[in-house]
Amino acid sequence: MAERSFKQEVEHLRIGAGETFRGEGILAITKALLENGVGYVGGYQGSPISHLMDVLADATPLLQELGVRFEASASEATAAASLAASVHYPIRGAVTFKSTVGTNVASDALANLASGGVRGGALVIVGEDYGEGSSIMQERSHGFAMKSQIWLLDPRPNLPAIVKSVGDGFRLSEASNAPVMLQIRIRACHLLGEFEARDNQRPSMTVRDALEQPKRDLDRIVLPPASFLHEQEKVAQRLPAARAFIRSEGLNEQFGNPDHRCGIILQGGMYNGVIRALQRLGLADIHGETEIPLYVLNVVYPLVDEELLEFAANKDALLVVEEGHPDYIEQNIRSILHKAGATAQLFGKGQDLFPEAGELTAPVMLQAIGEFLRKQAADLLPARARAPNTPPILRPAALEENVPARPPGFCVGCPERPIFAATKLVEQELGPHHIASDIGCHLFSINAPFNLGATTMGYGLGPASASALNDRSAGKRSISFLGDGGFWHNGLTSSIGNAVYNQDDGVIVIVDNFYSAATGGQDILSSRADNQHRTTQNPIAKAVAGVGVQWIRQIDRTYDVTRMRDTLHEALTTDIAGPKVIIAASECMLNRQRREKPIKRQAEVEGKRLLRSRFGVDEDICTGDHACIRLSGCPSLTLKPLADPLRDDPVASIDNNCVGCGTCGEVADAAVLCPSFYQADLVQNPTRYDRLRAGWRGRVIGALQHLRARRRLQFDPEAAT
Secondary structure, three states: OOOOOOOOOOHHOOOOOOOEEEHHHHHHHHHHHOOOOEEEEEEOOOOOOOHHHHHHHHHHHHHHHHEEEEEOOOOOOHHHHHHOOOHHHOOOOEEEEOHHHHHHHHHHHHHHHHHOOOOEEEEEEEEOOOOOHHHOOOOOHHHHHHHHHOOEEEEOOOHHHHHHHHHHHHHHHHHHOEEEEEEEEEHHHOOOOEEEEEOOOOOOOOHHHHHOOOOOOOOOOOOOOOOHHHHHHHHHHHHHHHHHHHHHHHOHHHHHHHHEEEEEEEEHHHHHHHHHHHHHHOOOOOOEEEEEEEEEEEEEEEEOHHHHHHHOOOOOOEEEOOOOOOOHHHHHHHHHHHOOOOOOOEEOOOOOOEEOOOOHHHHHHHHHHHHHHHHHHHHHOOOOOOOOOOOOOOHHHHHHHHOOOOOOOOOOOOOOOHHHHHHHHHHHHOOOOOOEOOOOOOHHHHHHOOOOEEOOOOOOOOOHHHOOOOOOOOOOOEEEEEEHHHHHHHHHHHHHHHHOOOOOOEEEEEEEEEEEHHHEOOOOOOOOOOOOOOOOOOOHHHHHOOOOEEEEEEOOOOOHHHHHHHHHHHHHOOOOOOEEEEEEEEHHHHHHHHHHHHHHHHHHHOOEEEEEEEEOOOOOOOOOHHHHHHHHHHOOOEEOOOOOOOOOOOOOEEOOOOOOOOOHHHHHHHOOOOOEEEEEEEEEEEOOOHHHHHHHHHHHHHHHHHHHHHHOOOHHHHHHH
């Protein structure tokens, strides 16, 4: 169950020639794949292309009508390996995943694919972002493309350019017999726009045709001596063919006055930012018309020497706009200019212009381009000190002083929070342990209030990252976490199987929230839901037992903090050797809310009985110790000042965001904290029995309150005077 449904939007994928397609970038990419006769599509979800996988999943009926095979792959390696269908057969195939971590996972398959080459077009759509907008390390796909000779496209971020780049990528792949990467940033994935549609095309050869007419070419198999010839073929045949196609088809673009002595060379993905900066400097209009000559690299690898030298021929100064580190493109351009003896001076990263690493945000772009033009083409800038549309100078220092940092954290009601509350309680008794974290929502445990976890090495590699810390003579065991998504992605073999094989004695907690929750709530092998197109409901416990784990504990309600604490304590102290695996299972609260809210709304309309549980804090009992907040950290658990002049400290309070998970009360009970938490059940559309019970309770409580009031010491103000 993905976080967003595209079932209505995918119906627009059926429109044909002469009609205008309107929608998001991810929908445009899907439409472009269908218009270009793709035969099969695969991939693995991950920002910024998670929703592209969701669109493809929702479009499964249409894909089946066209004879297109779609597969939600088990990992990025699986997706990349599926491109082998284009090695011997003229079938166009596309896969998509998050880069660079996805590219790293897929590297073995991609390297072999690039070595043997392809006959059908093979397109790898990678999502890549830099700066604070990225959730991973700041590496670039560019380096991988160069080392494996995979051509890399970076189209201008508008729908017509993106759609065109999909077709260009397939044709470039087929013209050079090499796979092609298409790089998309999150802004391009979700920008809105329109383009003139074409008819969807059935693949000229389907995977069914390939199965019924199998082919085999020994020269394309990566095995000596063919593999030695592949490396020569990459340089002697495929690279020249790619450059010739890029030049003849005009995949790169030029804008502005070509005769001006200064020019800007930019990645296609940076086009909107460059135009906006020039507009603010008074050198471009809202339609993109500019006086500064631009050489837009929609293909950032390989560069075409002849095109570059022609653009630089009459230029005194060139500025390279390149996002990320290292400066691969700038280095390549410097080499080309130097070998040709070109005299144009090149500017780029450093030199008080662009930063060496990170995202090229609007302020960075404006400052760098403005500085370059003030030094090299001051005559073009407006006579006034500032152009009329230059934005005011921001003062981020003031923001940093007044706005606290907001690191990521668990959602309200997240079933993973009580797991780490239980871990903290165990550590209070047994002392601190080495804890290995993993990729996923559970990684938020490294932040306050839990402050747990020492390392994270990759998706599904939490237990593997603790494998070196396996010494049975030590007085403590390591604890490692991984999620159900990471378990099926890589963890079953690399972490659990490895722990069994090497007789690891550590404790492994598999956080099972029923979905690949961190990437948007997609179904996986162990999901509890029925899925029309996938096989689900495969228990993790069976897979763990199948690779040889003997000590297994299944907890089907993680909100039971006491049981979680006791199970962790048992795992850390038992005399049984070998890996101890705890499967802590509860449904992701976000997905649960998405699933239950429509059902509850319908039940409310139909007049059916509904029970909503909420939790609160009794202000008279709360001592203001706030230990509950330190052990829970739920965003709905906050502080509330009191009007009582005799009590200075604020008390704990639960706000309206509460979803009734009960973690706060469970933690308070397990930690033997104050009994100030209470549960209130709101009944909608009550039955006759509910009304009778409520009336009886009201009378009993009223009588007790009256009795208490009679016993309370009273003061008569008039008598006192």
